[in-house]
Amino acid sequence: MADDDRTYAAPPARRSIELGSAEALRLLGSVSLGRIVFTRQALPTVRPVNHVLVDGAVIVRTHERAALTSHTRQAHGTGVVVAYEADDIDPVTHLGWSVVVTGYAHLVTDPLELARYEALSLPWVDLTMEHTVRIRPDLVTGIALTAGDQADAT
Structure with a gap:
């Protein structure tokens, strides 16, 4: 069958709705995996x-050889600007949400904080995570992708 002989169903209409900061953070806290972006x-x-x-x-645990560990260590007291993104989008319907947090990342050095964060998170890879990075959100944005009719689609 040639490519031009195929018929494709139009995707269902979707709307993109901006989320408030509180709702975006609530959604971010409901998942455990995301992507960190740094220079x-x-x-x-x-x-x-x-x-x-x-x-x-946002608390992320890292290992000694991680680029993020060395990058935040070199920043000393100022921290490094990072973006953190997480989402939950259905692969079939493309409905769900996406949240981006932008802020400064710092290595956590306080032993009590380190113990607390270690107890709260389990590494998703089989490595010893000796370091913890804390991102204090300065900017929180998010969108919800919801079903809508063609007149509502944005």
């Missing part, structure tokens, strides 16, 4: 990681 050698770098949301901050 490495002047280029954007993306890494899949797992996270927990604690007191409004």
